[in-house]
Amino acid sequence: MPDFDLIMPKMGESIMEATILKWLKQEGDKVKADESVLEIATDKVDSEVPSPVEGVVSKLLFKEGDVIPVGKAIATIAQVGAGDNGAPEHSVETPSPQHVVVEEPIAASPVAVQTKREAPSGDRFFSPLVLNIARQEGVPMNELEVLPGTGKDGRVTKKDILAYLKEREDRPATPSAKPATQPQPQVEIPAPKYHHGDNVEIIEMDRMRKLIADHMSLSKRTSAHVTSFVEADVTNMVMWREKMKDTFQAREGEKLTFTPLFIECIIKAIKDFPMINASVEGYNIIRKKDINIGMAAALPSGNLIVPVIRNADYLNLMGLTKKVNDFASRARNNKLKPDEIEGGTFTITNVGTFGNLLGTPIINQPQVAILATGVIKKKPVVLETEEGDVIAIRHMMFLSHSYDHRVVDGALGGSFVRRVADYMEGWDVNREI
16 A cells, blocks of 8 residues: 655745654554644644554654745655545645644733744845744844845745755855945844852753744834823623623623723724724834734643734624633633634733733734733722712723834824724623623
8 A cells, every 4th residue: 555645734835844742642653543743843832743544654754853845745654544436545734733823912911923024134034944044044134134035925934944054154245235325234242141059940942932932132122112191981891791790601601801892992902093993014014904913812832822803893802802702711721723813903812811910912923013912900089070070980901002203103002002992992881782
């Protein structure tokens, strides 16, 4: 019976290669159908690749640490079963692997790692892999920005930068010619080394934490962060949820949380201020007509990931609630897919989950804004009535809105978060779901 070629699966539209982290099976090992053969990693996810057939691993074509293009054979399996009509089943694609999604924080949350990231000092996008290689090999950003790319939309691939490094070794390094009007690139200053004493534990960052560190640092270097704060009276929202949650649980079998309520208010405010729903490429503002809301969800590791509710403005509150619960559940069980954590146009993170009053979230590149919701607390508040001012106990919450001051001015950033609070405060307590 002919051997079966196990190929590198496609992990998402924007992902063209993956790294072999660990072989779970060795040559000569038996493997059952749907049993995992190896672990792989991309810029977005860590995954296990299962075998579609039963047999014996006859040959491993690559070693751990190799970067393999999608669609390329990575192992050979001698089959012990047959497909229909006694013929062996060959496939150009393996079944979708189970994904362990890499965090992309948003603020305290951090934000989901984008496959393409905006370069710190230019208008081109570079993958984390390319940025890491450039950093390790001492390639400054002004050289990287003029490097021609063979990837999609001129993207610099791993092959491009490795070929450039080989060429650079064969010739003296010369500074790149830059127009006189362009500012000089910032010099990378290495972090000073400190003596921390003997009574310490040194913990090396794992791959996920390195990606998070790179993404957060890149966002701070890329965007001019400004944060505006608003305190919202969400008493009506709290009372409505308290009244409806048991009915919703009994009818739908799911919990009614505050997150879909917050998202609905954000969607309304985005429609009022559409320039918040944008990204930046050089001196161009890309206004997104689709409203794709990223939401923070916890991973089993304790990290956070940001799955994206696509076309969220087309969903009613019931649809948003089901999407939020589905993403949160699958995040806890490592079932999110790569395509579900990309394409966001605006992000929300709930720092109130950790008992925090407020936070200053970091923008999830290439978006231009992110909103953090704080803990809901009862507070004495002065209310204006027809009979005069009174003091009442109200449910209050801080909203923190971080935005990119390159394209979002204080009037827009502040007005947007105020409008979100207005929609929260005006929640209809008699609304049906």
